Amino acid sequence: MEETFDVIVIGGGVIGCAAAYFLSANTSFNGSVLVVEPDPAHTHASSTLSASSLRTQFSNSLNIQISQYGYDFISHFHDLMSVNGDRPFLKFHEGGYLFLAKSDLQVEIMRQNNSVQLANNADVVLWSTSELANAFPHLNSTDIKLASYGKSGEGWFDNVGFLNGFKRKAQDLGAKFLKDEVVGFNKNKKVLESINLKSGKKICSGHFVNATGARAAEIAGYAGIDVPVAPRKRTVFVFDCANSPQGSASVNNGALPLMVDNSGVYCRPEGSFFISGCVPKNDVDVDYNDFTPNYCEFDDIIWPALANRSKYFEAIKVKNYWAGHYAYNIFDQNMILGCHPEVKNFYFANGFSGHGLQQAPATGRALSELIIHGAFRSLDLSPFCFDRILEKKPFLEKAIV
Ligand SMILES: Cc1cc2nc3c(=O)[nH]c(=O)nc-3n(C[C@H](O)[C@H](O)[C@H](O)COP(=O)(O)OP(=O)(O)OC[C@H]3O[C@@H](n4cnc5c(N)ncnc54)[C@H](O)[C@@H]3O)c2cc1C
Structure with missing residues (x-):
């Protein structure tokens, strides 16, 4: 049978x-x-x-x-x-996301998204350049026209x-x-x-x-x-930062949220380190068995974007990295x-x-x-x-x- x-x-x-x-x-x-x-x-x-x-x-x-x-x-x-x-705790860290908009188009989309988010009771605020600078003085905010921050209900686990x-x-x-x-x-x-x-x-x-x-x-x-649906490679980098950036204690206890820079590079705290990643310049379908990390993304895309965003990220050192596949809906x-x-x-x-x-x-x-x-x-x-x-x-x- x-x-x-x-x-x-x-x-x-x-x-x-x-x-x-x-x-x-x-x-x-x-x-x-x-x-x-x-x-x-x-x-x-x-x-x-x-x-x-x-x-x-x-x-x-x-x-x-x-x-x-x-x-x-x-x-x-x-x-x-x-x-x-036995109760599995996921150590949810409610650190929020911080999206940064630089171009007029990014600003327009951020405002539209925000109205949908608010209509759904998401706890998200929009910040002007000066409000962003007050919350995270270490961020270079001069080129950022608008930021969107999730005060609660967002984080990592x-x-x-x-x-x-x-x-x-x-x-x-x-x-x-x-x-x-x-x-x-x-x-x-x-x-x-x-x-x-x-x-x-x-x-x-x-x-x-x-x-x-x-x-x-x-x-x-x-x-x-x-x-x-096809595999698209995404490389994740864990890095150490000689001096960890501290924001205003009144926002997220001064810790950086998951920041999505206007360049598309993201970065968030991971214990005493940070993790980061980006969309590859040439984002193409890869072989099912290709898990070789694209190390050059760190030097070519991530580090320049982060160093431009905060002086604290000028001195950072990669500790670990790996590649995974997005199941990318083409x-x-x-x-x-x-x-x-x-x-x-x-x-x-x-x-x-x-x-x-x-x-x-x-x-x-x-x-x-x-x-x-x-x-x-x-x-x-x-x-x-x-x-x-x-x-x-x-x-x-x-x-x-
Ligand atoms: C670098 C990276 C960062 C990400 N960041 C986030 C994030 O911050 N937040 C978020 O929400 N999502 C994130 N994602 C996406 C998220 O991880 C995935 O969408 C999610 O894990 C998908 O789960 P899954 O079970 O569909 O796929 P998988 O976890 O890949 O599981 C699929 C399973 O199918 C099995 N399988 C394959 N072929 C066969 C077969 N022939 N027979 C039987 N089994 C088979 C595989 O062995 C595998 O274990 C990220 C993904 C990557 C790669």
Whole structure:
């Protein structure tokens, strides 16, 4: 007899584990859940290579609401994911984001985004040049026309604890995890029936979830489906700063928030160090196995931008660096969520384009609702559905970092 599960989740990164948790925790669902993951150490998963930050500073109401739910969920994570009294704390550091606008176009977009954020009760303020200079006197603000700062509800947290917390709780609630790799599907007309695994096994199911991150297109291809998601390399640098910059004690206790410079370079505190990154000059799809960091980005892009922004960043030293893959949605840089319009028992949760960690709680919950009820029950995420790709109607989000 072939093994059968009600739901098979392909990929055990944060999205797959969140889906397994929300399915298993839902009292309306008595089914069985299997998560297939070839690398339980998550050596190359985006989830473990992430900058692990959460913001409400998006331009689209839905992305703001998804992050607000993510914030709320993360704030209660230790209780929600408690197993046998073991409560995983994610050390959420509510340091905020600080976006800097220099050009008239950046200013205009920042103002538009701010009005959407305020309409969604995000705790974000706009600062003039002098207000920015008062808050962070060490920043060179002369060329900055407007800044946007998240006073609360934004910050960074422990990504590995996040992934493991979901996984452990899902297992505790009955989800099974299998170390193997999906290498194909068996189909009956437009219905998926089973997966083929690298080990030679075949496992049947009624519902299949593609949660394979940057490899989403490869797995979709096994079912004959095109999905516009490709790996794009992002190198993260950890650096030490001889003299740590201190702002006004009245704002964020003087610590730098996650600053997104007008150049696109970002930087935030990480313990006693800082982490930083940028969009590569030549941002192209890379090979699935190419994780070689682009070291030259530090010297060519990051250091000049940071040294220009603060004199404290003139003397910095790289301590560590790594490269991860954004699961980049080439079509509109936002997640693709829900079942395929034709292959209706194949669900997608892909293409997060650099903001998927914070979206894991809302995505896992939404997937469970779609599978159990056939519709979104809490937050209506239908604008992210697969149909938009086929209909060529992009989901509009202006704040992609
Ligand atoms: C450098 C960097 C910085 C980032 N910063 C942030 C941030 O600050 N905030 C934020 O919200 N997001 C951020 N992100 C994005 C975020 O990390 C991702 O969107 C999120 O982790 C995606 O999770 P996932 O589960 O979809 O993918 P992954 O974590 O990549 O997991 C996918 C899993 O699928 C498995 N898999 C692949 N092929 C198969 C197969 N054939 N069979 C079975 N399993 C398979 C893989 O082994 C992998 O473990 C960042 C990403 C990077 C790379």
